[in-house]
Amino acid sequence: MLATTYRGPYRVRAQHVPEPSIEHPNDAIVRVTRSCICGSDLHLYHGLVPDTRVGSVFGHEFTGIVEAVGPSVRNLKVGDHVLVPFNIFCGSCYFCERELYGNCHNTNPEATAVGGIYGYSHTAGGYDGGQAEYVRVPFADVGPMAIPPDIDIEDAVLLTDALPTGYQAAEMGDIRKGDTVVVFGAGPVGLFAAKCAWLLGAGRVIVVDCVDYRLEFAKRFAQCETVDFRSVKDMAVHIKKMTDWLGADVCIDAVGAEASGNALQRITGVRLKLQAGAATALHWAINSVRKGGTVSIVGVYGPTFNAVPIGNAVNKGLTLRMNQASVKRHLPRLLEHIRAGHIVPRELITHRFPLEEVADAYHIFSSKLDECIKPVLVPPK
Ligand code: NAD
Ligand code: ZN
CATH class of the missing domain: 3.90.180.10 (Medium-chain alcohol dehydrogenases, catalytic domain)
Known part of the structure; x- marks a missing residue:
């Protein structure tokens, strides 16, 4: 066959x-x-x-x-x-x-x-x-x-x-009515997560990516706001500006392995042919969520060790939730x-x-x- x-x-x-x-x-x-x-x-x-x-x-x-x-x-x-x-x-x-x-x-x-x-x-x-x-x-x-x-x-x-994973990404965010949800990644998983965030009560949904046609698609498909990360100097500051300087209630990582590209490149020896800037989705999620907020990770990380700004997460009192979708x-x-x-x-x-x-x-x-x-x-x- x-x-x-x-x-x-x-x-x-x-x-x-x-x-x-x-x-x-x-x-x-x-x-x-x-x-x-x-x-x-x-x-x-x-x-x-x-x-x-x-x-x-x-x-x-x-x-x-x-x-x-x-x-x-x-x-x-x-x-x-x-x-x-x-x-x-x-x-x-x-x-x-x-x-x-x-x-x-x-x-x-x-x-x-x-x-x-x-x-x-x-x-x-x-x-x-x-x-x-x-x-x-x-x-x-x-x-x-x-x-x-x-x-x-x-x-x-x-x-x-793809759809159950997007749903679980939103569900693990423990979204409360009116929450601002930022989704990193406008691939199928991120798009479904954005759509499901509305179904679970979000008051505002923002999708971040760097691929023009995907950002346009996200606006139509998930009626969300978008951020093109190529035009952003400091993601955490940008998201805070958009949210009365509080930060998002929930951030979703729908990017995964490429987000720690440099480390992966060292571990695997493979040269990544990825867009510039694609090294930071999980960092951005942790740094852009408000104190006491939730970061939901469905992005897949291949190797067992990946660099994560855990100090920030501890000091902000974040809830981190993650898994393969069930x-x-x-x-x-x-x-x-x-x-x-x-x-x-x-x-x-x-x-x-x-x-x-x-x-x-x-x-x-x-x-x-x-x-x-x-x-x-x-x-x-
Ligand atoms: P995809 O490759 O189509 O989409 C990923 C998107 O992220 C791309 O549009 C890319 O431009 C964007 N991106 C790259 N770096 C970024 C950054 N720093 N910030 C924001 N966006 C960035 O993939 P997909 O099918 O949507 O899957 C997304 C992730 O979900 C992958 O890691 C995949 O392995 C994972 N996944 C997990 C599960 C699970 O059960 N947990 C199931 C399916 C997929
Ligand atoms: Zn899959």
């Missing part, structure tokens, strides 16, 4: 690899109908995630049709069209019982932090991903959800990660928001590429070319 394989930093390829098969009685094999490329995949692509092995298959955001099920699978049947959360989780360990599906104990036993994630390096369990024609889905009774008949499949694929926990609520027309997730999909053209898709998404917001890969029929 055709699959997206990693060849080294800035190199992915659509390549023929063996089809997956049932390995455990609770596995399913899913024929992929749509898969997205995520900002998290860019961290892999940029070579920033440790233990990303050449030849591994990327992709953690996908929908597909169940092709085969193992003998102990009860909740799925062949032919079901499902959306599959990016977390791989058992549903019954200490962490899953607490709905911390991103920290499942049984899907990545060697790790102390993250659970299993499709197509996300051996630090996330070494599972192959869904930017492929077929994918093996472990614990198939637990993660996948049949796509309700009234839900568009391209809305469904955004329910596997996708399944948010699905019922988000389906209601979609049905009510509060959010049309597929509005973010700007590009559809045949799977064969995955190398172009990564290049365009990574380089912010052609007004790309969210690219979707469509496997051959």
Whole structure:
């Protein structure tokens, strides 16, 4: 089958690899109908995630049709069209019982932090991903959800990660009615976080980025104010000026690894081809939030060590909240928001590429070319 394989930093390829098969009685094999490329995949692509092995298959955001099920699978049947959360989780360990599906104990036993994630390096369990024609889905009774008949499949694929992650980013901000929320990053996650901040009661939403078309998109999609960080000398001062010199009530980091670019460059030896200034989102978030405020971090940081201005956070009495999104926990609520027309997730999909053209898709998404917001890969029929 055709699959997206990693060849080294800035190199992915659509390549023929063996089809997956049932390995455990609770596995399913899913024929992929749509898969997205995520900002998290860019961290892999940029070579920033440790233990990303050449030849591994990327992709953690996908929908597909169940092709085969193992003998102990009860909740799925062949032919079901499902959306599959990016977390791989058992549903019954200490962490899953607490709905911390991103920290499942049984899907990545060697790790102390993250659970299993499709197509996300051996630090996330070494599972192959869904930017492929077929994918093996472990614990198939637990993660996948049949796509309700009234839900568009391209809305469904955004329910596997980007929308729930944006929602959780806003939720972890503990937004109170009327709060000012600043979102760093106008990628899909930041855009959804901005939209969800309104749903959770924000009185003002400001999105920060440096990519013109994304800032314009943010204004239309999330009815927010925007800040182009290229034109700002001191972000904390700028945000304070906008907020009666108090600072934002809530700051959200929807940028991640590239935010500590210099440190990462030293650790990985990879030269980052990123926009100037892209080294500071988490610092800006900590420094721009008001005393006693909350910083919510969903940006992904590949290596375990990253530089953070923790002294400022302590002295300001901040609450820092963070995690991988616990996708399944948010699905019922988000389906209601979609049905009510509060959010049309597929509005973010700007590009559809045949799977064969995955190398172009990564290049365009990574380089912010052609007004790309969210690219979707469509496997051959
Ligand atoms: P993306 O790459 O499309 O968007 C990131 C945006 O941040 C870009 O528009 C970029 O121009 C902007 N940016 C770069 N430096 C910035 C800075 N200093 N200040 C403000 N903006 C800056 O990615 P995405 O798909 O939106 O994902 C965003 C982050 O969320 C990534 O780190 C991704 O790994 C992470 N993520 C986390 C989870 C989770 O469960 N926690 C899930 C999905 C994605
Ligand atoms: Zn993702």
